[in-house]
Amino acid sequence: MFNHYKKNKMKKYKSLLMSALLGSLVIFSGCREEFADLNSNPSDVVKAEPSYLFAQAVINFEPSGYTYWFYNAAMTYRWGQMGVPTTGFNSTYTETTATGEQGGQYISVLNYARDLEHLRSTMSKEESAKYANMAACIDVLTAYLGVFDSDMYGDRPFIDACRARYGGTLTPEYDKIETLYTLWLSMLDDAVKTLTTSTNQTFPTNQDVIYKGDASKWAKLANSLRLKIAVRLLAQNKAKALEIASTVANASCGVLDGTSDNFVFNKAKSVTANDGDKVYHWSNGFLQGTAPSQRVINFMIKNKDPRVRFFYQKNQWSSKVVQAFFDAGKDVPKYVLDNVVYTENGGKKTFVQWKGMGEPWVRYYGLPVEMNAQYDSNNADYFDSNRFKLTSTRSYQPFSMFQQEMIIGRIDFTLPTLPGDPVIQDTNDNPWYGMYMSTAEVNLYLAELKLLGANLPQSASTYFNKAIRASVEEYDRLASLNKIPYYGTTYGYDPNEVAIDLKSGEIDAMASNPDYQLTGDKASDLEKVYIQELLHFTLFPCDQFVTVRRSGCPKEGSTLIKWENFGSVVPNNAIPRRFEVGSPSPTDLMYDVLIKAYKSQGFTPGSNQSGTLLNSERVWQDKGAPQFGAGPAL
Template sequence: MKSHKLLLAALAFGSALMTTGCRDDFSEMNQDPSAVTTGNISFLFAEAVNRFDPQPYLEYYYNAPMKYAWAGMGLSTSGASESILTLTIDGDQARQYISVLRVLRAMEAEYEKLSDEDKALNDVYMSAANIMSIYMGIFATDMYGAIPYVEACNAAYGGSLTPGFDSVESLYNLWLEQLNSSISTFTSSEAVMKADQDVVYGGDKAKWAKFANSLKLRIAVRLLSQNEAKAKQIASEVESASCGYLNSLDEDVRFHKGDVRLTGDQGYVNDRIYHWSNGFTGCAGTESVINFMVDNRDPRVRFFYKKNYWNSKIVQGYYDAGLAIPDFIEKDVVYEVGADGKKDFVRWGGPGEPWVRYHGITEAWMASTDNTGKYKWFFPSSYPNADKELYLHNSDGGNATGYTVYSTLNQMMIIGRQYTSASEVSTATLPDDTYTYTTNDRPWYGMYLSAAEVNLYLAEFAMLNGDENKAKTHYDRALSFSVQSYDALAEANQVTYYSTVQGSFGYDPNEGAIDLKDGEIDEMMSHDAYAFTGTAQEKLEKIYLQEMIHFTLYPNEVYVTARRSGYPSYNSTILPRAQYSEVPATSIPRRFPTGAITDDDLSGDVKRAAYAEQGLTVTSSGLYNTVLASERLWQDNGAPQWGAGR
């Protein structure tokens, strides 16, 4: 959870090691030997962390709307339509694992040149880099199944330019062995891992061992449909391991890569510090999910999603203009009617601020094209009378301004940047108003594995083993950790409306801070939908639902959890999934396209053979229905259909 300047030092190696192309062949996984620079292993490790980005810009910008919709946990801001099935990109960004693997190969080459004594001093860095590479590899196999890994990125060191594919099963076995080896290294090596060369854990080898041990659970849950016995064995080994697992807030894998924005042609560095600056996807929480969280007073709704734009000033602006406001907003407004017959905002009613500012987008089918006015507040551009009824204007009758009624993903939890407009920090102003907002640089903190996630997995395995008492212990602990972790992450990321953020909170005198407050976790857990009660099946469902809620900011983990569990269920009495006859479960993709194979692809034959062995049709983004919905990756075989539950 620390930040250091080593990221900048690593650039000397990164510029030589990390040039990548966009061609759809394996040249991107290998290098010309003349381009390889000799480097200090600890510096190369820093570059591996620097390149570690499992869900970068393209994942959120293109894939996130699809993954949330396919999982039944979110929607694009265009609403529910047949576009749910549309693939906008082949998803090659999942091959981001290559970036870290390439650095690992350079480290391995340098490591082999060392004396035994020097190897002993550097084995901890090798193990840590290997963990980062495995983490990235799991993500890639989630989307594509078999990938080139064992032979990949080795051409510069005498390996093949056309590396073979490794099956998911073989990679899981390999990675489990490597994680065990890393644990052994961290717990037995006397080497010192320098604090200023480790932005992840500040050189704490004990925490690295727990990270490695805990990461095994991500493999275990993905094995459940293929080899439940082995999955349970892995979970048991994780829980009983002497090194321990992530089980406290200060053990979360949560860190940022730097603090100082560089000027000039330094996009490479700045994208590591701020995650990216290209923009953000339009993803919104659904009415079902956000209502579920608000009704059960889940504080995480305030960290995952942005407040809508309907603060008390906007409400009063509509009242002053003599315009109606949405019923679902006005139900929580306490107002008085003046002598002029107009309403005056008095205070928020209902659950009060900030809860009243979180609403999901409608899940109604094709609501975005409805021109009757039924869904006008969600899609005002489709409503013929929007200018007169839905928009406010300035004193000159211009500057027509609409205000989003639903909550989108909180981009400030996913990217950092220097903000230059009020809209970027999720504030709302009347057409004649101006607003002074913070313009301070805001480096990004990411969370990649947490004590909450680990305890949710252990709760899941406890239920599958029939031990409900143990499951409850892990479940209760996981939810408490989850809320606290995201509260800390929101503060670190200087999210708007967090009380410690200067220049954004306090704009509206009726605004409520989003900080976690005393007693809120206990209140959340007192609600039936969150309490670990009910039948064994209901308890297991609650675990899966909480896994997906915990993963709200991580579209791939939401997608994978829904795919392997069958939740949210269409028939749930806790959090039912929206069902559309136009988009049956059998038409929703279960994998991403392989990408087209061109005639000049050096590894074309290798790819075709690998896909054929997995029973996968070579697909581009245009083939998404029958092929991607019916052909499953190895780890997905035997998993429930979408919405069927386990």
């Protein structure tokens, strides 16, 4: 929990971030930033070469930077009960802190779209046509970020934004999300047409670190991205959402389908004169106070879901640590001990082997979701840190945390070893690979929309089965690319340690479980699809929370992952469904525009707002969606 001083400091920081965002709306960026060395020579920037503008748009594409993960993610995981405060849930868990990314990520790419648009307007018609594909690709990136940024903040300045340098306004109006969804769908449709029909294009492959200038793959991404908008339209215009799904599924360009199509890339292999965060994402830790939900991890372990190993870190209780606690006469947490086979002779316990599923499965545990679970003596093994201590200076965390090296490439890992043993570390900095959209996400949406009535060529089960298999394969690949702890190695310290790599037959074993199969019962099948979307989005906090918000899952009374109703302590309608919007300063150039935009959306600006207010004053796309825990709307 933040103390009073820290909360005030965070609120001040939030205000500064908002001011920075609004200022960025009117700053020309096409030539102001240093370009990645692998893509351009900084001395050439003044020429505004189209391929350099495209390369810089890609470099600046960032839906989830450090402040997003440090502030926003901690809140959305808790509000959606997919994560738990390490101090447990209490009556104040819905309070907001500063929010990191203030809904303006799209600006950094939209600027380059405007720059390229202007540059092409100065060319002959024939010359301008050579850069149609580049412009279309930037539009795809801009639409992606626009959807992302509007999820938690609602209406955005877009149509008139970033045009001040070219004669536009310094105070762009906020556009309605309904209008923007229509606009972004049109942009994506135009992008697909351009990318599948244009000829004689100038598109150097070395400027495109995503698809190496392959227009067909960009077209698949543009087509697939329309599904992200479709599912967000379900509460407002279901017919339109289903129509979009049919159009996407039947488009000749296809959708993301397999490893080479997935929107996965890293921006650079090494740091030169540029910001290292472009290579490694960043270097600061995050989510130090948020752990996974016990219900989520138990569900994944029960169903032998290998992704639990890629989403979360092993706990620190290896067999050697267990034995050390035995030798010291100290208690081993019951939930750990339940997975241990040991002998006892003369009061001395000896570790023999792991029970049940064995390593690595027995190293993953989440925290209880129940309100005030930390005050229940039965949960002391989770919350009493004194029980984690082997000595006064060495402690071992028995529950898991989120896997940080799936998000950042510049962080050190220290193996949990015993006092007096050598320190074993992985201190290598690895260029970070991010996944932004994939085959699994596409097929989960298609399964959902098919169940809701979309006219699609395949069955919901076909899409669903493809999605869950693809999701495991995608995260196994990301774990390998990002060289996360225990992937491909046991470090040679504990003889009972097992690497976390995907093993032959594991996907089949997972998919054979009833919880991972559709049966033809619409309500049950829809919940299963939403649960898989929530799991797939474990490392996408905003997408995951949007799915919680629009689906009503986790659901109260569920046999899959159950939503905990905190009753009168924190009713479901007192949990925020969006982030706060700050009160603008009267001296702000955008003051009148902001006040008008907030009033139009029914938002009350301010800070320290109640969860009840942030639940009732919803963004447009969330109006009419199920309340938390209510389950899917059929």
